[in-house]
Amino acid sequence: MTVMDTPNGFGYPRPSATGAAGPGPEEQPAESVTLADDAELDLSADEAAARVEQTLASLDAELVGLAPVKRRVREIASLLQVDRARRQFGLTSSRPTLHMSFTGGPGTGKTTVALRMAAILHALGYIRAPRVHTVTRDDLVGQFIGHTAPKTKEAIARAAGGVLFIDEAYYLFRPENERDYGQEVIEILLTEMENERGDLVVIFAGYPDRMTTFFSANPGLSSRVPHHIAFDDYSYPELLQIAGLMVASENFRFDEAAHQAFSEYLSRRMEQPRFSNARSVRNAIERSRLRQARRLVELRRPLRKEDLVTLTADDIYGSSVFLDSTDQSG
Numbered sequence: 001m002t003v004m005d006t007p008n009g010f011g012y013p014r015p016s017a018t019g020a021a022g023p024g025p026e027e028q029p030a031e032s033v034t035l036a037d038d039a040e041l042d043l044s045a046d047e048a049a050a051r052v053e054q055t056l057a058s059l060d061a062e063l064v065g066l067a068p069v070k071r072r073v074r075e076i077a078s079l080l081q082v083d084r085a086r087r088q089f090g091l092t093s094s095r096p097t098l099h100m101s102f103t104g105g106p107g108t109g110k111t112t113v114a115l116r117m118a119a120i121l122h123a124l125g126y127i128r129a130p131r132v133h134t135v136t137r138d139d140l141v142g143q144f145i146g147h148t149a150p151k152t153k154e155a156i157a158r159a160a161g162g163v164l165f166i167d168e169a170y171y172l173f174r175p176e177n178e179r180d181y182g183q184e185v186i187e188i189l190l191t192e193m194e195n196e197r198g199d200l201v202v203i204f205a206g207y208p209d210r211m212t213t214f215f216s217a218n219p220g221l222s223s224r225v226p227h228h229i230a231f232d233d234y235s236y237p238e239l240l241q242i243a244g245l246m247v248a249s250e251n252f253r254f255d256e257a258a259h260q261a262f263s264e265y266l267s268r269r270m271e272q273p274r275f276s277n278a279r280s281v282r283n284a285i286e287r288s289r290l291r292q293a294r295r296l297v298e299l300r301r302p303l304r305k306e307d308l309v310t311l312t313a314d315d316i317y318g319s320s321v322f323l324d325s326t327d328q329s330g
Contacts, residue, residue, distance in 0.1 A: 034090040041085050048084075051123040052077050059116045063109050064245070065238045072229050073117065080124045097226050098126060098201045099193055101215070103208040104231025107279030110205050111165070113229075117203075118163045127201060131162030137171040140185045148181040152188045160199055169204040170214035186218055193224050234277050239266055243281050247311065252289070254311050261316035262288075268321050284319065291315040 035041065043049055056074060063070070076098075083096055098121065102110040114132050122130040135155050142148035156164060166172075172182040193202055204211065208230065215222035234242065243262060247254060254262060265284060269275060276283075292315045296307060 033088075035088050037089070039089070041088060043081055043085060046081070046084070048123045048125070049081055052081070052120050055116055055119045055123065059113070063112060064241050065234055066109055066113075066231065069109070069113060069229055069231055072227070073113065073120070076117075076227060077120050077124070080121070080126060084124060095198060096126075097197060097224065099197070099225045100201070100203045100227040100229060101211060101225050102203055102205040102229050102231060103211045105207065105233050105277060107277030107281075108231035108233060109278065110231055111167075113231075114163060114165050114203050114205075118201075121163070121201060127163065128161035128199070131159070132165050133159035133162065134165045134167060136167050137182065140166075140172065141181050145181075148184045149188060152185050156188075156192050156196070156200065160196070162201070164200060164202045166202065166204050168206045170206050170210040173214055173217055175217065186221060190220055190224065236266065236270065239270075239277070239281055242278050243285065246282055246285055250285075250289075252285075252309050252311055255313070257313035258311045258316055261313040265316055265319055265321055272321070287319065288315045291318045 056070075056077065059070060059073065079096060083093070086093065100117070102113065104110055111132075111134070115130075118127065118132050119130045121127045133155065139155055140148070140152045142151050172185050174180040174182055189202065192200065202225075204214075204225065206214070215225070240263060243266070244254075262284075266281070269280060269284065288311050292311055295312075295314060296303060299307075
């Protein structure tokens with residue numbers, strides 16, 4: 001479970017499942033005053049809106065590319081800000097349904113966006129804590145009769161007041177196995193997503209084609225998930241940019257030859273199976289650091305700061321990607 005640090009409270013009642021406002025456990029009830037019809041409300045002056053904008057800015061800074069994803073996140077944030085403004089004018093409406101589906105390959109930023117989404121929902125009062133509890137099938141599905149319901153309800157309880165992130169959600173549905181208990185998980189989720197939608201946001205994540213099949217086979221679940229966000233694979237230039245950011249964030253740098261070597265590495269690695277976008281880039285950099293460390297130790301001489309921060313071409317070309325085109329471990 002991942003918890004993000006966000007200031008507690010913001011002086012506004014929190015929306016409940018019915019659309020009425022109720023205070024969160026960490027704050028005192030605030031007096032609700034309905035604005036006059038001719039009043040003006042400056043959205044940018046809202047403290048919560050400022051924190052949302054800060055979170056969106058950090059998302060832009062942390063993630064390369066993903067323009068459609070960032071645009072959709074901003075749209076959802078805008079919807080919730082306007083919903084808050086409407087309430088202050090006494091314009092009641094049903095609480096927006098916030099369950100989501102994130103589809104994309106591995107290493108495309110789904111978990112990072114889930115964390116930032118939790119921060120936005122918390123700042124605007126739609127969840128009690130900026131918390132994301134991540135689970136997979138193994139955390140939800142039991143091995144015998146009577147085991148699944150307690151496991152699923154425990155996961156939901158851990159996520160209560162925050163976000164339940166179900167990774168590779170399609171593994172819950174196995175129609176070929178009549179004795180599989182994954183369908184029981186789906187039925188429990190259907191109930192809890194409706195009954196507890198004022199206290200829980202569920203995000204389903206996985207590969208696009210499998211998620212399409214998953215929702216098609218479970219129309220009741222699909223109808224409760226209005227926000228579908230697609231995470232495209234990164235392009236070659238974007239992955240090079242990501243590599244540069246990762247290296248710099250760890251206080252390393254590529255020398256000129258190493259930069260060229262990593263460009264060659266990436267071109268080859270992207271053509272191999274099981275390539276995982278930014279995750280594969282991070283793994284490649286970690287292995288380059290291992291080769292750098294071995295190289296420096298074998299120098300058997302005093303080291304300078306420049307030695308310690310520089311990754312060379314040898315540190316890159318040592319990858320098995322250059323030795324054996326059928327080896328994807330490099």
